[in-house]
Amino acid sequence: MKRENKMKSSLFYEKHLFSFYLKNRILSLKFLICLLLLMIPILQILNDYIFSTNIPIHLRLNQSLLDRILYWEDFIASYGFFLIFLPIIISVDIISEEFSNKSAMILYSTESRNKILFIKLLSLMSAISLLTIIYFSTFLIAIFITTNYLVSIDIFLIGFLFVYLEFIFIASLTFMISALTRNVISSFFLPFLYLILNPFLEVLELGLLSYYSYKMKVFNFFRYMFFQEIIIFSNITAICIIAIFGLPIMIILITFYTFNQFDIRVD
Numbered sequence: 513m514k515r516e517n518k519m520k521s522s523l524f525y526e527k528h529l530f531s532f533y534l535k536n537r538i539l540s541l542k543f544l545i546c547l548l549l550l551m552i553p554i555l556q557i558l559n560d561y562i563f564s565t566n567i568p569i570h571l572r573l574n575q576s577l578l579d580r581i582l583y584w585e586d587f588i589a590s591y592g593f594f595l596i597f598l599p600i601i602i603s604v605d606i607i608s609e610e611f612s613n614k615s616a617m618i619l620y621s622t623e624s625r626n627k628i629l630f631i632k633l634l635s636l637m638s639a640i641s642l643l644t645i646i647y648f649s650t651f652l653i654a655i656f657i658t659t660n661y662l663v664s665i666d667i668f669l670i671g672f673l674f675v676y677l678e679f680i681f682i683a684s685l686t687f688m689i690s691a692l693t694r695n696v697i698s699s700f701f702l703p704f705l706y707l708i709l710n711p712f713l714e715v716l717e718l719g720l721l722s723y724y725s726y727k728m729k730v731f732n733f734f735r736y737m738f739f740q741e742i743i744i745f746s747n748i749t750a751i752c753i754i755a756i757f758g759l760p761i762m763i764i765l766i767t768f769y770t771f772n773q774f775d776i777r778v779d
Contacts, residue, residue: 526631533635537602538642546598550647553595554654557586573659580739583663587651588671589731595675596707598643599683603636604700606687607771611694625772633687633764640683644676670734674727677756681723682707684760688767723759726752 537543561573561582573582607629648668656662663671682703690699713722729752736742 526627529628530631530635533606533632534638537606537635537639542601543639543643546601546643547646549598550595550643551650553587554651557582557651558654558658560586573661575661575664578655578659578661579664579667582655583671584667584735584738588674595647596678596682597704599640599679600686600700600703600707602639602643603683603686604690604703605696606632606636607690608694608696608699626768629691629768629771636683636687637680640679641676644672644679647675648672667738670738674731677760678723678727681756681760681763684763684767688763691767691771723756726755726759730756 648671652663652668662668685706686699686703689702690696693699693702710722710724713719714725719725729749733744733749736744
């Protein structure tokens with residue numbers, strides 16, 4: 513009975529902590545700013561393709577153009593480029609905050625570090641998921657209202673997965689830097705610098721370090737498959753698919769292992 517009560521007490525604590533961190537993510541000014549920024553690409557697409565001409569929408573848009581141009585080439589590949597910085601905004605202080613306000617030693621001495629990190633990570637991924645769902649749902653609803661078209665389900669889901677995995681990668685990278693540097697400024701500046709340099713790493717023969725390089729190879733594979741009905745699957749494509757799924761997991765495992773080696777008392 514005592515053991516059962518102890519487990520219930522621990523579960524209650526974990527649920528309460530998860531709820532606290534999740535609310536701290538989504539009921540914040542940062543999350544509101546991210547939501548407002550998410551609307552910019554959608555409004556830009558509506559302005560460029562829906563409201564910028566007097567030609568009736570049904571005469572200049574069809575299902576193929578919606579899938580290939582509005583959704584795949586613009587919404588996924590072009591207009592949303594600056595949105596890759598939003599996961600940094602959401603996750604920048606997720607661990608470094610306690611070290612900035614000197615509460616880390618109290619927090620990590622009450623429960624295992626792995627448990628705290630896992631709860632923080634789960635709340636962060638939940639916030640990222642909610643942000644992505646709102647982004648894509650708003651686009652889908654706006655396009656349907658203005659055009660009476662819906663993006664093809666298979667193309668929509670693959671596009672959603674691309675953006676979501678990129679958001680998760682960036683959030684996990686920021687999560688790691690926040691844990692390892694324990695400094696808010698470094699947690700913002702280093703992921704931001706990586707994203708700026710990311711497209712140029714392959715030119716500098718550092719393609720193995722470029723998430724952008726992996727993503728674009730897989731992106732082009734699906735573009736050929738969907739819109740040109742050409743399937744070019746190679747070992748490189750398989751490696752890139754594994755990389756875009758596996759890199760966030762590897763980063764998280766490194767974070768958990770390394771953070772447990774720190775002596776937080778020195779802070």
